Amino acid sequence: MVPRVIFGRGSFNQLSDILAPKRLNINAPFIFLVDDVFKSNSWLTSRIPLSYDDKIIYISAAEEPKTSQVDDLVEEIILSNKERPSGIIGIGGGTLLDLAKAVSIMLTNEGEAKDYQGWDLVKNKAIYHVGIPTISGTGAEVSRTTVLTGPTRKLGINSDYTPFDQVVLDSELLKDVPNDQWFYTGMDCFIHCVESLQGTYINTFSQSYGEMALSLCKEVFLEDNLTSKESQEKLMMASWHGGMSIVYSQVGVAHAMSYGLSYLLGTKHGIGNCIVFDHLEEFYPEGVKLFKQMKSKHNVVLPQGICSKLSDKEFDTMIDIALDLEPLWENALGKNWKKTITRKKLKSLYIKM
């Protein structure tokens, strides 16, 4: 679990106090990986505390994070600094947070990021790393994984060294998230909860976190009585609790299939989950019903027919990626999941999307 978290409107202003005691020496900088939507946003960037050789690297979140991107960042950081950094600070959504986690791991572990995709393959403690979400729902701020697209698969680096050492939850950073993105990322949390709560891996620990997050999602996306500040705070907590829920359980069908879309088509995780989940009534009847209510209430129109022109080979690629995620299927449908989830079944679902 994340050992230190600060919560509060405006808590971003305390970043300087948080980082100061963690500076190793003047040659060991803090590297800030920041979503490039903030590039000319001085409201945020002017408050990033830079001293000595500290540096901001702006990164586009238009694509899902890649193992090669992590390797490039690590090389850039090593080549341009005298010493290993004092810390890596990720400021952004799931993409930036996952990049920050992966870079901090790869700065102290040999080889390439793709070698560590899987469970508990990381050998050395990561560099001190801090996560500051500017959009909520993914749970990346609390999870022990960093999901990366590698040369052969989309899979997380899951390890005890992955979680952030410090998280700053300042809901004010969410104030300018566009409506559609707010919905897609929020639904990532909602779908986590449905998949976790309805999964066979569920236990009282994950259940209590999942139910709390689900109830917050319903408040945020179905009720009308919250101020935008309250919505931001509640979605921030929903993301946190939803992430905690899956740390000790697992996601399910929507995530498995959405990874396929993302690998082949580069579909972003949030919207990909929505596109898939919209067609999963047979697996999650109650959840999908609520999802459709939320979609309609927020006037969100999902892309249609994104798989309509794919070749058989492309379908096969997506199906391979999805089927490879065995724990997700087992969680969703039990040990005998292979009886119902055939390649044909998956193709029939993908074709609808």
Add this chain to the structure above:
Amino acid sequence: MVPRVIFGRGSFNQLSDILAPKRLNINAPFIFLVDDVFKSNSWLTSRIPLSYDDKIIYISAAEEPKTSQVDDLVEEIILSNKERPSGIIGIGGGTLLDLAKAVSIMLTNEGEAKDYQGWDLVKNKAIYHVGIPTISGTGAEVSRTTVLTGPTRKLGINSDYTPFDQVVLDSELLKDVPNDQWFYTGMDCFIHCVESLQGTYINTFSQSYGEMALSLCKEVFLEDNLTSKESQEKLMMASWHGGMSIVYSQVGVAHAMSYGLSYLLGTKHGIGNCIVFDHLEEFYPEGVKLFKQMKSKHNVVLPQGICSKLSDKEFDTMIDIALDLEPLWENALGKNWKKTITRKKLKSLYIKM
């Protein structure tokens, strides 16, 4: 926050695997502080992994933990071992968990435990410490305090070094808790939640944890459809979330007044909270109503008239202790709490108990 937690029925059996990598060397033992109710209980004690100079110290939880007791334990541990321990493992309820936290701090910090009662006075990182609750409700397994009775006051050692490095949540360890104790300790959690949720310090973070814990308490103590295993697991999670809720907020009137009882009369924390809360309708009308329902459903009869024979001087002592806890009163009643909470008012409440 606690960085590592393991949850699951039977997870106590993994203790050996958890501790092994933390052993510094063969002269640096693990010291197990264990509630002495388990002294001849081989079901539990036979599973405590002892190697080299590792040692079990049985401790009675009949009295609230004292600063002098911590100092004695630290002295005993230092004198009887060649090196500082590899770790301190507390196995028991709030008393044992608080002792384990305090001992691990005082093994690396000079002076006496009483010198550290307060906020952020601890200078050095504590010895590695593990908490294993065998009763649930106090939140001691997750909190950043260790509440001790000192020569002049009952107050916690609140610090970033106080929380456990590892917690083991094995609900099976709760199976033999006597009914009354189960109720008193569970109510500690329930009262935390009421005080936190109704307090002026409340924020979305604490609120979401508090609501989750409150809802679990209601399930455990007011509904009839849980198996004993489910009740144990749910109360274990309620205690965890209730503890998290007050980490970022504060308790209130019941805790302030109960500290007075405890200091003067040695009343244990759980039952003390119940005795006080039973008379707090004017501060927590809804909470006290629910409490009375739970009390009646579980056939719990609270002691009456425990203050009936006290002298004025004794009342003054209790009132001094209670009034000293300013943050609790401010949380409960706002910045102007001194207008309503007079010495006379407190005496009139204590007299009823």
